[in-house]
Amino acid sequence: MCLDSSPASASDAQTRFVNSYQSGDTYSGEWKNNTRHGEGTMIWVELGQRYIGKWEHGVQHGLGKHIWILKNISGTHYFQSPHYMGDFFKGQRHGQGSFYYAGGAIYRGGWKNNTKHGQGKFTTKDGRKLEVEFVDDKMLTARSTDGLPVLESDLSVVGDDMALNLESLLEKVPERNRRTELKHVESVVSLHRSELRIIYGFYSRLGRSPDYSLLMSRLQLWRLLKDCSIHAHELPLTRIDFFIKGEASGEEIHSPFTTVHLRELLSCLVVVAYCIYHKDMMSQRHLLASCFSKLITDNILPNARKVKGFLFRQPGFAVEAVKYTERCWEVFEAFCRVYVSHRDDRIMTFRHLMLMFKHLHLLDDQLTFMRLVKIITAARADPPCVELEITFLEFFEVLVGCAKVKCLQVSETLEEDQVLLGLTIKSAENLPEEETDEAKGHSQLTGNVETGEMKSQDEQIPPFAEHEVRQHEEDVHKNRTKTQTHLLLQLQMFLEHHFFPAVAHYHRVTEKMEEVLLKEAQNSKGL
Structure with a gap:
């Protein structure tokens, strides 16, 4: 929470100083050795927090008052x-x-x-x-x-x-019952507060370096919702975006960079729970709390932190891959305007996505139309409707999946690629691959059925010598690093040598066609 940054002009001696950070945050108080030290006030604008009190070596230490605004x-x-x-x-x-x-x-x-x-x-x-x-x-x-x-x-x-904003949802409850209904929803939050904080922190760090601690973005929120299969309940993620609209503009509602506070996430989940389960829970005395409790126990807790999809499953790869999100978001916005020009918000459907690949001439013998469809449907149990609206996360993950197919040979030999990725030509044609029990974290158990004494197969194998275990761990780490590097090279090659050049060419051709049409229109008027 404490931002370790100090003004360049602060001296080593303790002195009072007012500093404004690039983020808009401000600190007013005493400094020592270029860090906040002594009495001071820090205001975090984006986080909506203020601290007034003692500091020591840059962190809160001693008596103080911390306010969540x-x-x-x-x-x-x-x-x-x-x-x-x-x-x-x-x-x-x-x-x-x-x-x-x-x-x-x-x-x-x-x-x-x-x-x-x-x-x-x-x-x-x-x-x-x-x-x-x-x-x-x-x-x-x-x-x-x-x-x-x-x-x-x-x-x-x-x-x-963790304070909730359920104003619009409480309107569905008789006014005399709203206070009681809200209390029961808060009880569910209090019951699971520790788990919910852990989940929020986990997803807030996806695609960021380990020491990076900030607010959750919508990109990370979408990943949480998809991991918990919320989209499988016929509730598009683009609709959920409006549940936490706040003061966001039409363009910001679907932006992957819009921040989501913990209280906004919780309020969003309560609304999601009502949309999914209210018909099944009508007999319950406290409808909102019952729906929310069911969502937490049936969807969130069993599935959260089991990351799926092409983007975030490899942490090292994700940190580098998300650096391309800004450029890809510009492309996403541009083609949203091409296909849905009459709408202010940035929405694309699966049909639009397939049209984009066709118009950019990205389909070939490697990336065929059928392989594109398999990549699009990789994370879904049932084939989606082509008119289903998609978020930028789904758009970007399709690009990552296409990179694995179109740029399979980025190393010296195809055989080396197959070893690194654990792929064969057949597996590339049948994306996505099924997870093995080992990948899912399952172990095969054997033992005495009568006594109930169970042992994993690993326990029945004589242990490795210590140096062999260490060598095995080092090899696993090297292979994982090598694989993540390889995946990143595939993505870089696809984006830099195929996708972005194709987009630039498309825009040039479109501009020339518009110029020709404009001249023809002017000439026809002159005649």
């Missing part, structure tokens, strides 16, 4: 921005501190590594006083000071950046 949204009953006041240790909430939730609840007590930990006191939204004990953000005990039973609704809180 939220807008008060009508219908959600949030009347304050959530904030923490208390001890920080090396950039984390650690020690004693108080957290003031957006809905009005307050926790005062122990903290450890950014989580509630130890004894504390909890004041509910309705003012009830509870004595509580937490371990790693999970509540172990809760006892009310008034002697009355502790209800589940008393413990329903949504903290810091």
Whole structure:
């Protein structure tokens, strides 16, 4: 969270300084040895956060106040921005501190590594006083000071950046029930808050270097939704884009670079859950919470972080491949205007995608029409309708898949390529390949059925000598690195030597044709 950047003019002696970063973030306070040190205020504009308090060697350390700035949204009953006041240790909430939730609840007590930990006191939204004990953000005990039973609704809180915006969805609920319905949705969020944070952080880092920590982008959101097979419920990802529209313009709604905050992701998932399951859950007392709980338990938790598709499955390859997304997004936008010129938003269908490959003359003996169709349908159980709208992620992953077919021979020999990629001519013709049990993380089990004692086959094989194991691990790492490098070379060759030149040629021909038509029109008027 703390941006390790400092003004070039800051001296080694402790001094006060105001610095504005290129991102728009600002720091005002004391500096020492070119880092934030002492009293200071940091404002993260994009993250919507502010910290006021002590710093040490560039990170929050000592007493401070961290605020998550939220807008008060009508219908959600949030009347304050959530904030923490208390001890920080090396950039984390650690020690004693108080957290003031957006809905009005307050926790005062122990903290450890950014989580509630130890004894504390909890004041509910309705003012009830509870004595509580937490371990790693999970509540172990809760006892009310008034002697009355502790209800589940008393413990329903949504903290810091997890506050929901369900204004449009709550309109489907009778007004008298909206507050209760929202509380039950928040209870589902609280129940799975740790897992949801882990999932958000995991997808936020896809295609980025390991130390890169920023907000999730729509490109990464689409990957999460596809991994969880949300699109299989006849709910196009392009429609889901509108669930988190916010203040985005028509062009930004479908942009892969638009950021998605954690609270926006959660709000989006609640709406998705309602769209998918509301007909099946009509008999449930709390409809929104029931739908959301089903989505979390049936779709999100079992499937999230099992990355599919051509782009993100190889981390090293993905980091380099996403560097082409800006240029490819420009192409995507351009052909959206060609095929759907009457719409402001950037939408393309599978039919448009196939037309683009035809108009760019990219199909040949290697990349045939049928192979293109197989690449397009690689991640789908059923063949998609040609008029189905697609996101930029699906567009870009088709380009990656085509690169594997069209640029198979980027090494010295075809045989070397086949060894590196684990492909044969037959497998290239039958994309996508089925995953083996080993690739899926499964192991074959054998053992005594009567006793239930099971052992994996690996356990029954005598262990390797230590140096052999080390050598094997090194070989695996080298092969993985070599494979990722090879995949990147394929993508680079396809984009730089085939795709981008074809796009440039198409635009030149189109411009010349427009000039000819314009001259003919002018000549006809002159006659």
